[in-house]
Amino acid sequence: MATIPPMLEENVQTYTVTDEEVGTRLDIFLTWKFPDITRSRLKTIITDGHVSVADRVAGKAGRLLKGGERVVVVVPAPPPPELSYDPIDLDIIYEDDDLIVVNKGPAIAVHPGAGRPDGTLVNALIGRPGGLSSVGAPIRPGVVHRLDMDTTGVMVVAKTDICHDNLAAQFKEHTPLRRYVALVWGTFKAKSGRIDAPLGRDVADRKKISTRSKKTRKAATVFKVIKSFGGFSLVELSPETGRTHQIRVHLTSINHPVVGDQVYGTRVPHQGLDKPVFDSLKRIKRQLLHAATLGFTHPVTGEFMEFTAPMPPDMAELVGRLEASANR
Known part of the structure; x- marks a missing residue:
């Protein structure tokens, strides 16, 4: 019987195929277990002989799993990149x-x-x-x-x-004060509220986060509408948890995606907008989400410190033009 190439013990993970996972391809099964590793790298790990199923080296990424089978994975640690100094203006x-x-x-x-x-x-x-x-x-x-x-x-x-x-x-412990501002599509019926929607990796696209995943973790975000414009709202958000893409996914889940979000809610600017607003929107190539306030207790002095940052120019320009358009 073939043996798995020896690797460090702490890199070994063992799983048992459940009834719900019967018939799943081995590489897909591993993407569920290792969401932070790309599917292409997982395929390489399989073909290199670092995965066994039912005590035999798997070798093929497309192998279909059977109920109760024992899957052992040895994940080789990638070589750490050499960190170099880059004089970016901060x-x-x-x-x-x-x-x-x-x-x-x-x-x-x-x-x-x-x-x-x-x-x-x-x-x-x-x-x-x-x-x-x-x-x-x-x-x-x-x-x-x-x-x-x-x-x-x-x-x-x-x-x-x-x-x-x-x-x-x-x-x-989620004790730091965190306030974000976001420009989102649509106007809210309620001026404030709480989005309580557990989050997990999207089944179809593991790079995305979803509220409809099989495996989720608790996630909640409190929101307050600052201003509403024609078809847009400026919203303050306070995440109670710190999940990946939490605010963006939560806002999309209530049909108010962040303006410019290329992953969770891209919309095409409509022709009914004022030309200055339309022109600003066309230039937006990223989500207009800004961490405006952060407060925490200084680890050495014990002093509570709070810091704020103004909206970046692209976001401030669009908000300003929306305000001007609304006041006409």
Whole structure:
């Protein structure tokens, strides 16, 4: 009987095929179990002999699973990329010996990832005096929480390990003050409310998050309408949990997707809009979601600190033109 190539013990995961999973392709089954690994890499892991089914090396990604079969997966750790300094111009709101608060701009990823070795917030911050905490190294040093690549606004990054652990604990307990603003499609019947909809990986597209997934985790977002325009609303949002894409998916679930969201709610600007509004909308290529306020307890001083960042220019321009159009 063939044996699985030896790998580190901590990389071994074992699963049993349930009745609901009978007949599922092996590679699809593994995408459910490893949502953070691409399907192409999982296929390579299978063909390289790192997956066994019923005590035999699988070898084929298309193998159909039977009920009760034992699936053993050994995931080789990818080689860590070398983190390089990238002198990106950053908007630093606050900095001391323990942490950095930054107003992240659009089109900037928080840390390197597959196909993106540089040009990220972390690449820009590692060259600053004091460096970043070693927690999360080699590719996520100092990262306590994240914003989507095209979401703008306030973020805190840890410079020391003690600070990192303390801030991470605060975010785990959901104690930091977090307020976002978003420009969304449509007008609300209620001026405020709470979206309580568990979230999980989309079954059809594992890169997306959905409220209709088989496996979900609790997620809730409180919203308050700031202003309404013809066919648009400016909304303040406070997430009670911190799930991936939470605000964007929650707003889409109530039929108010974020303007410019290319994943969860793209809409085509209609011709009935004023020309200045229409022109601004055509230039928007990202979701207009902004982390406006972040508050937390400083890990060293114990002081509660609150930071705000104004709307980025593209969002402010469109909101201004909507206001002008509504006042005509």
